[in-house]
Amino acid sequence: MDVNHYPNAITLLLQDDVPGLLVLRNDKRVATNPIPYTFIVNIGDQIQFLSLLVISNDRYRSVLHRAVVDRDKERISIPTFYCPSPDAVIRPAPSLIDDDHPALYGNFAYSEHYQKFWNHGLATETCLGMFKN
16 A cells, blocks of 8 residues: 655654554665654655745755555554645745745645645655745
8 A cells, every 4th residue: 555645734653563654765665663652753745845845945854655564464553644724824934035045935825735736646746846936
């Protein structure tokens, strides 16, 4: 199962001791070693894009990820997804914009990104480039 990543802000993931979370590192999928019964805080596309990337003006990045199943061992994980209000206006933080660091993204509503993400399809991992200045 390839879950990839969805346009949410933060995912809190409670996992067990069975591996199954893969992250993209240096263009390769890398398995993570689970720490049983701990929470993973995954910065999602919205934090990268809407909150951190846009607000941080490209200074923070989310981790592209997916989950896979182990055919020999059952895996239990409990993700909880958090998103901004559909009418929330997302923009670079004014304190991070100056002559040396111009705004890399324009202002837009969260619902606009959400709609473009789903209309763009899951053929690519993200639609960040659609909002760059």
